[in-house]
Every structure is written in structure tokens, then in C-alpha cells.
Amino acid sequence: MSRPLACVRPRAPILGLLLALLLPAGAIHAAADDDDQPRATLQPDNAGAFALTRSQQQAVGIRIDHPLQMASARQIEGYGLVLDPVTLVTDAGRMDSTGAAADAAAADAVRLGSLYRNNADASLKALQASRTAAAEAAAQAQSAAASFQLQWGPVAALDAADRRELLKALAGGRRLLLRADIPGHPLLGRIAPHALVIVDGINVAARVLGPLPRTDPQSQSSGWLLQIDHRPEGLGPGARTQVRLQAEPLSGVLVPAAALLYGDQGAYVYREIGAGGDSARYAAVPVKLLLRVGDGWLVDGLGRADSIVVQGAGVLWSLAGISTFSAAEEEHD
Numbered sequence: 001m002s003r004p005l006a007c008v009r010p011r012a013p014i015l016g017l018l019l020a021l022l023l024p025a026g027a028i029h030a031a032a033d034d035d036d037q038p039r040a041t042l043q044p045d046n047a048g049a050f051a052l053t054r055s056q057q058q059a060v061g062i063r064i065d066h067p068l069q070m071a072s073a074r075q076i077e078g079y080g081l082v083l084d085p086v087t088l089v090t091d092a093g094r095m096d097s098t099g100a101a102a103d104a105a106a107a108d109a110v111r112l113g114s115l116y117r118n119n120a121d122a123s124l125k126a127l128q129a130s131r132t133a134a135a136e137a138a139a140q141a142q143s144a145a146a147s148f149q150l151q152w153g154p155v156a157a158l159d160a161a162d163r164r165e166l167l168k169a170l171a172g173g174r175r176l177l178l179r180a181d182i183p184g185h186p187l188l189g190r191i192a193p194h195a196l197v198i199v200d201g202i203n204v205a206a207r208v209l210g211p212l213p214r215t216d217p218q219s220q221s222s223g224w225l226l227q228i229d230h231r232p233e234g235l236g237p238g239a240r241t242q243v244r245l246q247a248e249p250l251s252g253v254l255v256p257a258a259a260l261l262y263g264d265q266g267a268y269v270y271r272e273i274g275a276g277g278d279s280a281r282y283a284a285v286p287v288k289l290l291l292r293v294g295d296g297w298l299v300d301g302l303g304r305a306d307s308i309v310v311q312g313a314g315v316l317w318s319l320a321g322i323s324t325f326s327a328a329e330e331e332h333d
Helices: 012-022 054-060 085-117 124-152 160-171 313-321 327-331
Strands: 050-053 063-065 068-072 075-082 176-182 194-199 202-212 222-228 240-246 250-256 261-263 266-276 279-286 288-293 296-300 308-311
Touching: 050 054, 054 279, 085 124, 085 160, 176 240, 194 222, 250 288, 250 308, 261 313, 266 288, 266 313, 308 313
Parallel strands: none
Antiparallel strands: 050 279, 063 308, 068 250, 075 176, 075 240, 176 222, 194 202, 194 240, 202 222, 250 296, 261 266, 266 279, 266 308, 288 296
16 A cells, blocks of 8 residues: 555654554564564455554544535636637638638549549549649648637537627627636536636626637646626726636535545545454545545545544554564664
8 A cells, every 4th residue: 555645754663663552462573584684564354454452542643533424616716818709710710711622622523533534524633633632621621620629619519600609799799708727727627607707806707618628838727718798898808807617516525634545546544444342443445536625625435424534544554554664774764
């Protein structure tokens, strides 16, 4: 099992204390290596769990609690840039014109091919030139379509009629498009369909049309395309504003960050899987990280009734990590 999210390697006296307090009788075995240094081993049971007595739990400060069931919708602060509709009109026109040119070139190549096969007035040289022109036109159309998709994403997904209506409204100044950038959040998951654009301290409602595939080269952040249906007076292309997006609500359980560790298989916590008499057993349980909430995380994979280690998880990690250690090695740290 790998290291926790943040941990410090225990020093020799701490390791000695752990072994003295935590190892059950018979778990320490002397063995000789090349330097005849003693080694200690600790093995979990068949279920991969560690058993600790109540006195051992108290000695190393292990505390158990239940996670809190909750749903959270995080607000995400970013900044927006009002986009110039002329750029959109130019890009859309280039995509449409190159597509029409490709269709015309392909049709001309088909026509010349038919004439050539029927021994009509068409030479092989003319047919080959027509096919070359058709291939070049098709490549230009594909390039224009790919560029439009990367730059305008949700607008490219509209059908021709809806896109013409949007372009008309943008050119008339009735609507605005904004690119909202969220620095530090390359992957945001699902975003609620409504957002706020703050203009001179006033909240202006906006619709989230969808993510923009192309990353901004300056901010290196993910982008979202927003539409303002009723343009505020004085807000125009090139203006920069504050933007507030909202992640879609997530349901899970809230656990303290100190309870989480991260290993080869992802995040996990230690759960009490059996308690009786004077001892308790703890096993690692994988969880899915959903959202950071204050000093904790909203996670999936636990139930409200589960008892998890909220303090002292690093001790259990140490038991898994010090299956063998050399006393000489610790003295040299």
C-alpha cells in the first residue's frame, strides 16, 4: 500500500514505539541479514485487516467516527471574456464556404469521370486535375470544420437554422457570448446549466451552452461557453468580467481529509470491520473522491453507518509499510 496524501517517515524511536505498542505477541521475529541487523515483521490477517487492542488504540491516538451524509453543489469562481461576434461569423462563413467548395469540386470530379468513361469530351489529364482539386477542397473543408469545432464547440453542434438565428441575434447586439475560464480546474465534470456574470457588482443571468474543447494558451484553463440573452448596456466584445459557475449537486458522505490516504489503486480509508471484547480490526476500503468541502472530502464508497478511522490513519498505514525494517538503516537517517 502506498504512502498517504501527506506523511512523514517515522523516525527510529517512533518505529520502536509502534512495534512495542502495536505488535501482538509473537509478531516480532529476529532474522539475520548481511549485517546481522535485527528485523521486525508484521503481517495482517487473511482479510488484510490489522487487529489492535483498546490500549493499543489509545496509545497511538486512533479515533473512530461515522461519515456525514450530505449533498453539495460547489460554486466555481472564474473570469469571462465577451467574444467578438465578427470572429464567429468569419469562422462559420469559412466553414460553410469551404464545405460548399468541397461539394462542388467533388461533383465536378464525378462529372468528368462519367464523361471520360463514356469517351466524351474529357481527357485523362483533366480528370486527374479535377480529382486533385476535389481532394484539396475536401482537406480545406475538414480543416475549417475541425477548427470551428475546437473554437466554438457548442455552436458547432447547432443545426444550420439555429446557428443562423444565433448569428443574427449576436450581430444585432441582442445576445452576447462569453468564454468563461476556470484557472486551476482542467477537469470540472458536470456544470449546472445556469451561471452568473458579475458586471459592475450586478449579477447578470447567463446560460451555459457547453465546454469549449480548445484550452486557452495563456491561462491554460478549461473553458465554457456562456450566452447572455439580454445584453446589459455598455457590455460588449472584449470586456472582461467575473463569472460564477456551479457544479451539479453531488451526493456522498463527508470524511475528514486526515482520514484519507492514497495508494496504487487510488484513495482509501481505514474502516473498523469488527470490534469485540478488548480488540478491534481495521481494513483499507477504497473510496472515490468527489469534491473538496472545507477541511474534508465528499466521497463515494462508504455508508452512513460505517465506522472509519478519522484520527491515526497514518499509524495503520505505517503498520502496512514497516513489514520489515532495519534498525541500522534508521540510525543512519
